[in-house]
Each structure stands twice: as structure tokens, then as C-alpha cells.
Amino acid sequence: MSVIExxxxxAKILIVFAVLLLAMAYLTLVxxxxxxxxxxxxxPNRVGPLGLIQPIADGVxxxxxxxxxxxxxxxxxxFLAPAITLIAAFAIISVIPITEHxxxxxVNVAILLVLAISSLGTYGIILAGWSSGSKYPLVSGxxxxxxxxxxxxxxxxxxxxxxxMAGTFSLHEIVLGQERIWYFIPQILxxxxxxxxxxxxxxxxxxxxxxxxxxxxxxxxxxxxxxxxAMFYLGEYVAIINVGMLATxxxxxxxxxxxxxxxxxxxxxxxFWFLLKTCAVIFFFIWLRATLPRFRYDQxxxxxxxxxxxxxxxxxxxxxxxxxFIQ
Amino acid sequence: MSTGVEERLQAALGGLAESAYQDAAGESVxxxxxxxxxxxxxxLKDSPEIGCDYLSFVSAxxxxxxxxxxxxxxxFYSTRHHHWFRxxxxxxxxxxxxxxxxxxxxxxxxxxxxxxxxxxxYDRHPDLRRILLTxxxxxxxxxxxxxxxxxxxxxxxxxxxxxxxxxxxxxxxxGGDEPAKTIVLNLGPQHPATHGVMRLAVxxxxxxxxxxxxxxxxxxxxxxxxxxxRNWTQNITHYARxxxxxxxxxxxxxxxxxxxxLGLEVPKRAQYIRVMMSELTRIISHLVWLGTHAMxxxxxxxxxxxxxxxxxxxxxxxxxxxxxxxxxxxxxGGVRDDMPESFPAMVEAWExxxxxxLSMYHGLxxxxxxxxxxxxxxxxxxxxxxxxxxxxGPLARAxxxxxxxxxxxxxxxxxxxxFDIPVEQAGDVYARYLVRMEEMHQSRRxxxxxxxxxxxxxxxxYIVEDYKLAPVPRDGINESIEELIHHFKYWTDGIWVPxxxxxxxxxxxxxxxxxxxxxxxxxxxxxxxxxxxxxSNLSAFPEMIKGHLIADVIAAIGSIDIVLGEVDR
Numbered sequence: 103m104s105v106i107e108x109x110x111x112x113a114k115i116l117i118v119f120a121v122l123l124l125a126m127a128y129l130t131l132v133x134x135x136x137x138x139x140x141x142x143x144x145x146p147n148r149v150g151p152l153g154l155i156q157p158i159a160d161g162v163x164x165x166x167x168x169x170x171x172x173x174x175x176x177x178x179x180x181f182l183a184p185a186i187t188l189i190a191a192f193a194i195i196s197v198i199p200i201t202e203h204x205x206x207x208x209v210n211v212a213i214l215l216v217l218a219i220s221s222l223g224t225y226g227i228i229l230a231g232w233s234s235g236s237k238y239p240l241v242s243g244x245x246x247x248x249x250x251x252x253x254x255x256x257x258x259x260x261x262x263x264x265x266x267m268a269g270t271f272s273l274h275e276i277v278l279g280q281e282r283i284w285y286f287i288p289q290i291l292x293x294x295x296x297x298x299x300x301x302x303x304x305x306x307x308x309x310x311x312x313x314x315x316x317x318x319x320x321x322x323x324x325x326x327x328x329x330x331x332a333m334f335y336l337g338e339y340v341a342i343i344n345v346g347m348l349a350t351x352x353x354x355x356x357x358x359x360x361x362x363x364x365x366x367x368x369x370x371x372x373x374f375w376f377l378l379k380t381c382a383v384i385f386f387f388i389w390l391r392a393t394l395p396r397f398r399y400d401q402x403x404x405x406x407x408x409x410x411x412x413x414x415x416x417x418x419x420x421x422x423x424x425x426x427f428i429q
Numbered sequence: 430m431s432t433g434v435e436e437r438l439q440a441a442l443g444g445l446a447e448s449a450y451q452d453a454a455g456e457s458v459x460x461x462x463x464x465x466x467x468x469x470x471x472x473l474k475d476s477p478e479i480g481c482d483y484l485s486f487v488s489a490x491x492x493x494x495x496x497x498x499x500x501x502x503x504x505f506y507s508t509r510h511h512h513w514f515r516x517x518x519x520x521x522x523x524x525x526x527x528x529x530x531x532x533x534x535x536x537x538x539x540x541x542x543x544x545x546x547x548x549x550x551y552d553r554h555p556d557l558r559r560i561l562l563t564x565x566x567x568x569x570x571x572x573x574x575x576x577x578x579x580x581x582x583x584x585x586x587x588x589x590x591x592x593x594x595x596x597x598x599x600x601x602x603x604g605g606d607e608p609a610k611t612i613v614l615n616l617g618p619q620h621p622a623t624h625g626v627m628r629l630a631v632x633x634x635x636x637x638x639x640x641x642x643x644x645x646x647x648x649x650x651x652x653x654x655x656x657x658x659r660n661w662t663q664n665i666t667h668y669a670r671x672x673x674x675x676x677x678x679x680x681x682x683x684x685x686x687x688x689x690x691l692g693l694e695v696p697k698r699a700q701y702i703r704v705m706m707s708e709l710t711r712i713i714s715h716l717v718w719l720g721t722h723a724m725x726x727x728x729x730x731x732x733x734x735x736x737x738x739x740x741x742x743x744x745x746x747x748x749x750x751x752x753x754x755x756x757x758x759x760x761x762g763g764v765r766d767d768m769p770e771s772f773p774a775m776v777e778a779w780e781x782x783x784x785x786x787l788s789m790y791h792g793l794x795x796x797x798x799x800x801x802x803x804x805x806x807x808x809x810x811x812x813x814x815x816x817x818x819x820x821x822g823p824l825a826r827a828x829x830x831x832x833x834x835x836x837x838x839x840x841x842x843x844x845x846x847x848f849d850i851p852v853e854q855a856g857d858v859y860a861r862y863l864v865r866m867e868e869m870h871q872s873r874r875x876x877x878x879x880x881x882x883x884x885x886x887x888x889x890x891y892i893v894e895d896y897k898l899a900p901v902p903r904d905g906i907n908e909s910i911e912e913l914i915h916h917f918k919y920w921t922d923g924i925w926v927p928x929x930x931x932x933x934x935x936x937x938x939x940x941x942x943x944x945x946x947x948x949x950x951x952x953x954x955x956x957x958x959x960x961x962x963x964x965s966n967l968s969a970f971p972e973m974i975k976g977h978l979i980a981d982v983i984a985a986i987g988s989i990d991i992v993l994g995e996v997d998r
Binding site: 143237318395400 | 727732734
């Protein structure tokens, strides 16, 4: 690897990291504005034009807030938990192909890596719930634990259909395989399971069991304040972006789309399509949150094991059967 | 009230009662000595002709200087025959009354309240603790000699938070060799889903509820005591603040009680305006219920839609009463002012849209599988238990008890209106939801009818024209000396109400709301007992959620539709 390649790699990482940070910050604003719109409200529009400075104001506020640590907290784990959540969330981006030529790494087992890292992120929540030394976070941590195990499984199985179609674990090659047909058409069952499990994976409504404010106050981050609280928040929003990007890459054809900016700017068009698809998935998440009531914990578990998992398995069998007999 | 009730009462009670009579306000009362109380209550409950299956409230009255000093007061109702009874049980200071908690489960909390405020102990009560005041409060405030100026109200230096951990719950003390199998989770008093300041000590095994003890009283404002120190008209102001989500209902029930004492016939126009406003009040109360209930279950948007809709009715409140919430609009003898001319247009503009709104809520929730899963079969109660606890209103109608005071004991000309009373059988959270949703629809019908009827009455006849009971119109003051005197007397002294007692009740949005008022013939009430529906409804809560999950607690609280201002008073 030459020096230039190393520099380019570092630059790419920095660019992606910075863009992701910014995107995450503005996702909070977008979500608040959209939910406000769904609910006949105005939303935050005071800080800067259209409220555009709001995320920065929020960030500054959280940075300067006083930190409160519960007396009974297990300090080391208590500090570790938000870091795990955040690092796991950011690490996933490293294997996602944004356009054909712009990605950080093309790993040949990228999907396994993604699943493994996102599972690690769950530790953040469980440990936070455990180490806070408080009852609400504890209950929340237990819920998170059970929820993750059941939904991760469905998520993993949903992806296997795509892997069978593409014949590879590399995300880059999966996108290349969708040149003619996006996988969400043949894999519609897998796509639906993936989206639902993805919502559950990111702890969003209607699966926001671990942090449902009406029952558990704020769930696992009840006892967190200031920047540590912000890190959970950050992690959650990056996870949403991650699921959006994964859905795009696995099912929605990644960067593929008409070269709307002319033949010379194919790369730009690719980027545009990738971002548009990701945003569409994220919008779907926000929409869900504004519309649906919340599941109850046991119902959510039943739904995961009795509905999603069999569906995902069925999808695998069908895909494998077609693969085996037709080709 | 049907005639001949006294004879039947006398027949049912036999020798158990000292006397049974119909008082000046036309209400049936029997005086029973304490030793006969339990037999008498059982007889009333079992007698097919009386059938007092519903205990409205238990309270007391300080009869100083009479000996024996107190009268225990028990108000009963028969959901089959639709008549009321009151028992008065004279008891001396320091002597106990027998507890009725095993005959009427709802008596439990009411007896605790009476014990708390009067210091009357109850024999064999399972859990005789203070309920509205803190455990270390001095004295019993509803006793006439109670002087809040003499001593600090609570013993300083004791631990006010002593109740925070529930003694007797297995998970509390994890000491010893046995590790605790359960934990006690403290929901509230500052918890987003307790709808105000209420505290639930919930004992959990995993997420399953093993036990639950509600603690109330955080919002106790001593309204009943205050009432004895304000004149009859001034009191209306307190009551609007009690159930702050349906202010006009509170005002109406109180005014009906006082009007019974005065023997007043309220002008038709005022009656129709009252009906219209009380139904609009039902709608805003139900809208807040729906919004907060849906939010608790996670449907955040419904909350804001409901509040936007409520806003329109609050604007009507402002147009007619000058205030958005604390209107004090309904007055003794009528209402404060005539309906403004622009009002019908406001109602029409609102009602056109309201059906579409209701069907939107239905669309978001009624058929929604998640909503149905969260509410069906949750916190279900049988009709027997629910009557025993004294549940009323939508909660009673959700278990199949076809009882609505508007139809069965009509007040304020409700008999002239056409409306249906929704009744469901399942008794769960979903059934309560359906009942309330349909009630909003029906209320809209009543409002429209009322508007038509108001148009048929003569403008300006909004209050009785007796200047001893109603304020003199401004123009009159300049014209005659009598009216100037009346004006002066009315605003300085207030009205004087003849000696007697009366129970004014309405079908409020949350159930049976009653005011038991006693006058000693002066400008101040001798006693006002407020029977808030939420208080009884909440007392059944531990029974409702036994064996459910934490998430169901939240759904169940929402379905009871409590307002802590009314529970704690």
C-alpha cells in the first residue's frame, strides 16, 4: 500500500465520519420537524433559519451540562456503556459501499461483520441498564437483551436470502449483483422482515420497549446525563442511518439509478441515489413512530419468534429452492 | 325519586333503623345505630325491592355540639331501581364504626378517608391508614374545632418519605440469606404516565405484577374544609379546579345540590345551556382521556390531534364563560350570563368537523392490531366486582351495567333529550375505550339538540329572577333602592340557604359525581362532601392489574381516566 493510498484511506474515513456525525445531528432535527408536521405542530424553528442551528445548540447544551452519576453506579461499566454503543454504531459504516468506487473497505464477509458489530452495540444498552444501580434502567436492560436476541435472529435470516441470491457476503458485490433487478422485488418477504427487525434493532417505535418513556421513564439512559446521554442518542441515530444504508445496499439496489446528471457525472448520480434511498428508509422509520402505538414486551417477543422468524425461514427456503431448481 | 320508598326502606330495615323519613329535599334517609349498621347494609343490598348494590360514598358529619358527636353518612344507590338512600349512623367521638369493606369493597378507601379527615376509626378495617394526608399529620381537619393555625401541620423531624419503600412487600428488604425474588418499583409521584401526582408501589416478579399499592393525596387541597369557610357562591370557584378537565361538570353538580336545598326551579333556557355545556365538557374531558391514554400506549400523534380538537371547545368556553378552564359559569339558580349570539355559529363550525375527527381517531386506533393487542383483555373486571368497588360512568358501562344518571335520574331537563347510552360487555380497556368514543358521538347529538331548544326559549332568562339568590342586573342598581340593597347583600353576604341537606349528582364524564351539602341555615355550608368518581374508580386499580405486566399498568391507568385533582380534592 502506497503512501497516497494510506492518505486517501484516512481522508475517506475522516470524510465519512464527519458526514455521518453531521447527518446524525441533522437527523434529530429532521425527525423533530417531520414528527411535528405529522402532529400538526411547528417543531423547533427558532434557532437559526428554519431551526437549522438547533442540533448545534443542542450539542453545545449537552456538552456543558453537569454530569450526574448515581451513587450506586458501577463506575467503570457505567462509563464504558455509552462508548460501546457509539463505537459499534460508527464501526458499521466502514464496510458499507456508498458508491461503486467510494467506500472505506470491501470486506469479503461484510454482512457477518455488520451483524456481529451491531450485536456488540446491544451490550452498551444492557451494561448501561445494569450499571446504573437503578430499577428502571435495570428492567430496560433486561428488555433490551431479550429483544435484541430475538430480532437479531430474524434480521440475520432475512439477509441470508440476499446472500443466496448474490452468492457472496461482500456488500460491494451484492450491490453489483443488483444491476438488473433490485433484490427487494424477488426478496419482498425478506425485505419486510428486514425492515421490521431493523426498527426493533434500533429500539424505535413501535418497538421502543427498552426506553418507552411512559413506562420506564427513559429506560436504560434514565440515569445518564450530559455528554454520556448524548452518546446514547448519537448511537441511536447512527444506528438508524446504518439500517437505512443497509436496507439500501441489500434490497434497494445501492447506488444504482438513472445517470441523471449526465454521463460524465455518474459518480455523483450514484451518490444521489444512494442518499435518496437511505433517506426514504429513514423517513419510513419516522413515519412509523408518528403513527403506531407501542407493542407490549411479551407481544413483541411473540411477534419476533412466532411471526418474523418463521417468515424469514420461509424466505430462505423459497429462495434456496428457486436457486437450486432453476439454475 | 319514586314515592313509597320510605315504606319499603322501613320494611327492609325492619327494627334495624331508628327512623326512616323523606327529608325536605325529597331524599330518603334512615337513621341506624352503629351496632345495626352491617345488618342494615346487608338487608338493603339483599332486599329485592331496595337492591342497594352500589355504595356511592362513605363520609361523616361533625354534629357538634350534639352528643353523640358524629354522624357516619352512607349514600347508596340501586342500579336496578334507580333510587338513592342515605344512612345516618350516629357515633360518639372515639367510638368506632363497623367497617363495610367486605360487603362493599369500595368502602375501603372511603372509610380510610373518613378516618383521615374526621378521626372516626373503623372496626376490622384491613388497612386503616391515612389516605389523603401524610402519616404524620396532626389532627383531623374536618372536625369543627380543628385549627390549622395552632400547630405545624406535620410533626417536623420525622421522615416524610418513610412510605417510599413499601413495608410488607417481599422484595423490599433483601437482607438475610434468601435473595429477594421480587423488586418493588416506585411509579410516581413524578412519572409520565400517572396522569398527575400519584404514586404506585408495584411489586414485580420480572415484569409481572405481584402486588400494587396506590398512594394518593399529593394533590390534596382541602376543598371540603375550605367550602365551610366560603359562602355558597364562592365555593363554585373551588370546584371548577377540582376535576380541572371538566370544570363545568363540577359546578353543575354542586349547583344542583344547592338548588335542591333552596327548592329552586331553574329557567328552561339555563337548563338547556347547562346541558349543552356539560356535554361539551364531557367531550373535552374524553378528548384529554383519549389523547393521554393513546400517548401512554405509544400513539403519540393522537395526543396532539385530541388537544387541537379540545382547543376549539375551550374557545367556546371562553366565549360563553370568559375563561378557558376555570369558568365559574354555572351559578346557583342558572348560569352567569346569557349565551352570546355568536355561540351557535361556533358550535356549528366545530360539530361539522368533529365527526371526521372521531373517525380519524377510530382509523388510527380502533382496528389497529397493536392497539387491540394492548387493550383487549387488559384490566378486565366482572360486573359484580366493579359494582362492589363503586365503579361508575364509562367503567361501569364497559362491564355491561346499563346505568346512566342522565337517563335514569334525569336532571336539568335531560329527559327531553334523545341519546343512546353505549354499553359494552367485556369490561377491559378496549371496552372502556369503545364506550367513551361512542359517548363523544352521543354528546355531540345532545349539544345540537340543546342548541335547538335554547333557540326556542326567551333570551335573557338565564338565571332565576329572585335577587336574594341571583345578582341584580347592572341597570337595575341605578333605578331602585331595593335593588341596590339586594346588590349589596348579594355581594357582601351571599345567599342564605335554609337548613337541611341534599345530594346533587350528575353523570360526569368520569362517572357519578355527587355533592352532599348540609346547610345550618346560614351563608356558609356546614358540610360539603364531594363524591368524585375517580376516587372510587381508582380504588379498584390494584384488583384490576393483578397478574398483568408493567405495560398494562400504564394502559389501565389511562383507561380509568383519573384526574388527581378530583381524587385528592
